[in-house]
Amino acid sequence: MTNAYEKAERLRQLPPYLFVEIDKAKRKLLAEGQDVIDLGVGDPDLPTPPHIVAALKQAVDDPANHRYSFTEGIKELREAIARWYDRRFGVALDPNTEVLPLLGSKEGLAHFPLAVCNPGDAALVPQPAYPPYRSGALFAGAEVVPLPLLEENGFFPDLGAVSQKAARRAKVMFLNYPNNPTAAVAQTQQLQEALDFAKEFGCAVAYDNTYSEVAYEGYKPVSFLQLPEAKSLGVEFHSLSKTYNMTGWRIGWACGNAVLIAALNQLKSNVDSGIFQPVQYAGIAALEGDQAPLEQALRTYQQRRDLFVEGLTKAGWQVAAPKASLYIWTRVPTKEPSIAFATRVLQQARVVIAPGVGFGPSGEGYVRLSLTVPTERIQEAINRLSKSL
Ligand SMILES: *Cc1c(COP(=O)(O)O)cnc(C)c1O
Numbered sequence: 001m002t003n004a005y006e007k008a009e010r011l012r013q014l015p016p017y018l019f020v021e022i023d024k025a026k027r028k029l030l031a032e033g034q035d036v037i038d039l040g041v042g043d044p045d046l047p048t049p050p051h052i053v054a055a056l057k058q059a060v061d062d063p064a065n066h067r068y069s070f071t072e073g074i075k076e077l078r079e080a081i082a083r084w085y086d087r088r089f090g091v092a093l094d095p096n097t098e099v100l101p102l103l104g105s106k107e108g109l110a111h112f113p114l115a116v117c118n119p120g121d122a123a124l125v126p127q128p129a130y131p132p133y134r135s136g137a138l139f140a141g142a143e144v145v146p147l148p149l150l151e152e153n154g155f156f157p158d159l160g161a162v163s164q165k166a167a168r169r170a171k172v173m174f175l176n177y178p179n180n181p182t183a184a185v186a187q188t189q190q191l192q193e194a195l196d197f198a199k200e201f202g203c204a205v206a207y208d209n210t211y212s213e214v215a216y217e218g219y220k221p222v223s224f225l226q227l228p229e230a231k232s233l234g235v236e237f238h239s240l241s242k243t244y245n246m247t248g249w250r251i252g253w254a255c256g257n258a259v260l261i262a263a264l265n266q267l268k269s270n271v272d273s274g275i276f277q278p279v280q281y282a283g284i285a286a287l288e289g290d291q292a293p294l295e296q297a298l299r300t301y302q303q304r305r306d307l308f309v310e311g312l313t314k315a316g317w318q319v320a321a322p323k324a325s326l327y328i329w330t331r332v333p334t335k336e337p338s339i340a341f342a343t344r345v346l347q348q349a350r351v352v353i354a355p356g357v358g359f360g361p362s363g364e365g366y367v368r369l370s371l372t373v374p375t376e377r378i379q380e381a382i383n384r385l386s387k388s389l
Helices: 020-031 050-060 075-089 105-116 132-139 164-169 188-201 258-269 277-288 292-314 338-349 375-388
Strands: 099-102 122-127 143-148 170-176 204-208 234-239 252-256 327-331 366-370
Touching (some): 050 277, 105 132, 105 170, 105 204, 105 252, 122 132, 122 164, 132 143, 164 170, 164 188, 252 258, 338 366
Parallel strands (some): 122 170, 204 234
Antiparallel strands (some): 099 252, 234 252
């Protein structure tokens, strides 16, 4: 039977999903009953802290919370976010005009270009990167101008290398620090250069700060909005997913420039009807409640990180301990392309790792390992990797 419909062009512009073969091979091994260790995904394995779950349970019993919420979320959540921003970064936000809850930061990041770009505008997108920046820009009809993140530049874009033509057409620049997948962190000076560039060319900055709370040894990542005047064209995206082990709950927010926030709100009001209210109350409990589970989670990730660095170094890899994020980003220890290496590791060691090229061509030569599995499994993964290489 022939299919009557062809999917839209815009979907066909998306890059091929490079993990397809690895996913298939992984599913086959699992179906055979093999013991596969998955270091490929960045989804915290620790449970959501109990006081957050309790807040949801309590709110879910109130019928007032069963109805449509508002796209812009309940006022109490926006106020809690503004208070958290002030405590954490010393940045003042107006909860009514400068804060917008999201169904996860992914949702807001992917929708943002639709709210700010016209067809033919340019979107500056780091590469390698979290994929929704690029997809969102393509859906909006923008031309994606890659900003290669190179190790010699500390995985920060060389904005001087962006052509004048592209810079003048740029409507949005995505930045993400602490970075996924490279685990790099940003210096204030680098962010200032990005802000100066954006001001010169009048482009918005969409700063993905999803990992702002996932940092080690006392390091505190900064907010883009801490820079003077960043609010003139900056919007920062946050998530409760990685901070409070809430990936399945779908809650995050955007905050910053009021015009950009209003544009995203207008777009979203045509697409969704806000976050389930009990999840919003749980979000307030996360931001305002006991932070001890977060500190405990950070100690756990740090132990795992140290175990990885020690074990892989012994096995002959060159691994640096990341200051932040849930990832180890390291060079492929052999001469193989990253996909060939990851495929072989899966077959020989039954360990899933993410090939760097899957995050964009500049990721070639690297692999990403995730800190979201228990130490025993990391030890087992290291043993297997050491044997099979
Ligand atoms: C996980 C992740 C997100 C998505 O977070 P959600 O709030 O769960 O949608 C956004 N950005 C980066 C870089 C991530 O790694």
